[in-house]
Amino acid sequence: xxxxxxxxxxxxxxxxxxxxxxxxxxxxxxxxxxxxxxxxxxxxxxxxxxxxxxxxxxxxxxxxxxxxxxxxxxxxxxxxxxxxxxxxxxxxxxxxxxxxxxxxxxxxxxxxxxxxxxxxxxxxxxxxxxxxxxxxxxxxxxxxxxxxxxxxxxxxxxxxxxxxxxxxxxxxxxxxxxxxxxxxxxxxxxxxxxxxxxxxxxxxxxxxxxxxxxxxxxxxxx
Numbered sequence: 001x002x003x004x005x006x007x008x009x010x011x012x013x014x015x016x017x018x019x020x021x022x023x024x025x026x027x028x029x030x031x032x033x034x035x036x037x038x039x040x041x042x043x044x045x046x047x048x049x050x051x052x053x054x055x056x057x058x059x060x061x062x063x064x065x066x067x068x069x070x071x072x073x074x075x076x077x078x079x080x081x082x083x084x085x086x087x088x089x090x091x092x093x094x095x096x097x098x099x100x101x102x103x104x105x106x107x108x109x110x111x112x113x114x115x116x117x118x119x120x121x122x123x124x125x126x127x128x129x130x131x132x133x134x135x136x137x138x139x140x141x142x143x144x145x146x147x148x149x150x151x152x153x154x155x156x157x158x159x160x161x162x163x164x165x166x167x168x169x170x171x172x173x174x175x176x177x178x179x180x181x182x183x184x185x186x187x188x189x190x191x192x193x194x195x196x197x198x199x200x201x202x203x204x205x206x207x208x209x210x211x212x213x214x215x216x217x218x219x220x221x222x
Contacts, residue, residue, distance in 0.1 A: 001134055005080055006042065007043045009043055011041065011043065012219040014038065014217040016214055017033070017036075018056065019031070020210065020211040021208070022202075034055065035059070048080070050077055052074070053073060069106050072107050073098065074096055075096050077096060082119075091119040093116070097111050098112045112138070114136065116134045116147065117135050118134050128154060131150070132153075135148050143171065144172040145171050146169070149166070152164055162184075164182070165182050167182075180202045180207045194216065196215055197214045198213050199211065
């Protein structure tokens, strides 16, 4: 989630395919795919955008059992908190809540709030290097987790960026720590169309063992 805010008069759709695999504590392998994991962004004000999300359609395979169904949705906003300057990073706030629209097996069946601060130090680095970060808290079934992420990107050309990301989750109430990393590419095919692909791996046993994602983002009008 970048610190950029969509300007008034523009809208953007971001969607794709996401899959991950993990081994549970009893050595039961789990494979999970999310189809059409989608966010719709709408420029509302110079310093604010509105966001609607759908976490996707699930295809799950655990051991010899298969399950499928829709996930929950999301309503949120992104607000500019600090303008970029020579001494401070550009910082935005992304805050909202989930909407229990999914099937029982893939829904928390409640409204769960979340927020994250997104500081970016890219303007303090050489033009070809990017650094965006995220620090926040999310709730699920009344359990809170502190979540973090830091992304570093490098321009391979005018339209292709290579990036790596380190991210994780630490329970505030109960649960286990989860840490992982991923790497991938974005390709700006047109002024308003971008493709992306990335893959990642866990750092500790409780995290997702392996993940892969492919998607695209399109802005309207061009």
